[in-house]
Amino acid sequence: MxxxxxxxxxxxxxxxxxxxIEAIRKLNPQRFEMEQLTAILYEDxxxxxxxxxxxxxxxxxxVRGHMPGMPLMPGVVMLECVAQLSSYFTQKNDLLGAEIxxxxxxxxxRFRGVVMPGDKLILMVKLVKARRNRMIVASFQGVVGDLIVVEGTLKGIPIPVEAIENAMAEKLSS
Known part of the structure; x- marks a missing residue:
């Protein structure tokens, strides 16, 4: 079904x-091989x-290593795509009140199909709950053609940027 x-x-x-991609970069911090969105198609x-x-x-x-001769997009990368879309929507509309x-x-x-080079993966997210400064919850789907290849629920949280920067500085100085 x-x-x-x-x-x-x-x-x-x-x-x-x-x-x-330039508009996405204004709201999402990922760069280089970790950028997992090509474009935003729709917002409501x-x-x-x-x-x-x-x-x-x-x-x-x-592609080169997962798996040689049969490149299948890793499920965790599909989830990263959904996380980046959720982050973009959350940041654009200031739903969480977080820097990141x-x-x-x-x-x-649930993973229901494969994603391979040449595919156009359409990601869809519906915000279910937003608790400012705490968490967002979103239902998601990834679609290739007319097949849902991944679906589930994602939670997003505010990243304590200042605390992480301080911890990194402390590690470097010791």
């Missing part, structure tokens, strides 16, 4: 994104839903 899509795919225009503040595109190329950092949003956990995750 197929799950219902969080966002009707007919609302998504892959050729006319609403935010490109009334339903607290958003969607993004991740174009999977043969240049992804995991981090991964807080995932629940009920």
């Amino acid at each position: 197929k799950s219902k899509f969080i966002i009707d795919p007919s609302l998504l225009d892959l050729d006319n994104p609403i935010a490109d 503040l009334e339903t607290n839903c958003c969607a993004a595109l991740k174009e999977i190329t043969d240049q992804e950092f995991w 949003v981090g991964f807080g956990g995932v629940d009920d995750v």
